[in-house]
Amino acid sequence: MKIAVCPGSFDPATNGHIDIIERSAKLFDEVIVAVLNNPQKQPLFSVEERVEILKKACNSMKNVEIDSFSGLLTEYAKGKKANVIVKGLRAVSDFEYELQMALMNKKLNPEIETVFIMTSSKYSYLSSNIVKEVAKFGGCIRGLVPEIIEDEIYKRFR
Numbered sequence: 001m002k003i004a005v006c007p008g009s010f011d012p013a014t015n016g017h018i019d020i021i022e023r024s025a026k027l028f029d030e031v032i033v034a035v036l037n038n039p040q041k042q043p044l045f046s047v048e049e050r051v052e053i054l055k056k057a058c059n060s061m062k063n064v065e066i067d068s069f070s071g072l073l074t075e076y077a078k079g080k081k082a083n084v085i086v087k088g089l090r091a092v093s094d095f096e097y098e099l100q101m102a103l104m105n106k107k108l109n110p111e112i113e114t115v116f117i118m119t120s121s122k123y124s125y126l127s128s129n130i131v132k133e134v135a136k137f138g139g140c141i142r143g144l145v146p147e148i149i150e151d152e153i154y155k156r157f158r
């Protein structure tokens with residue numbers, strides 16, 4: 001059984017994330033979307049809210065589970081019996097960081113393989129941060145994030 005963990009901050013989830021999750025769900029038997037609980041960052045949405053948003057947005061994907069974690073990803077993945085870490089790659093700028101993370105995770109647990117899925121061209125410029133920047137100044141974020149959170153994102157900046 002191929003179980004993949006798809007980790008990230010998801011603050012907030014974007015359609016770029018949903019696209020990667022959807023495509024992962026077709027490749028693996030089970031996909032666990034794992035929201036990173038990072039106390040050092042001041043998030044727009046709490047971990048619990050991010051989990052709820054992802055649950056709603058991925059409702060139709062039957063082999064996708066939403067969870068949260070803190071600490072080492074490899075330890076979390078091992079606990080979940082996952083043999084794959086799946087990440088999205090947008091641009092060359094993602095590569096350097098992701099290579100470092102993938103190599104370190106390989107050293108920590110050689111049993112777990114990191115797999116990359118290329119972004120869809122229509123989402124290649126999309127990040128949680130750029131969505132927040134645009135929403136903060138009232139710009140249009142339609143089609144960039146799941147519809148269920150569009151209004152809430154604007155509200156958080158009011």
Ligand code: ADP
Binds near residue numbers: 016119123
């Ligand atoms: P962000 O970089 O937007 O803050 P996260 O840290 O939550 O997002 O990222 C979780 C994973 O999703 C990472 O592997 C990241 O590369 C990937 N990802 C984020 N946005 C996109 C996108 N638009 N297309 C492909 N992958 C993406």
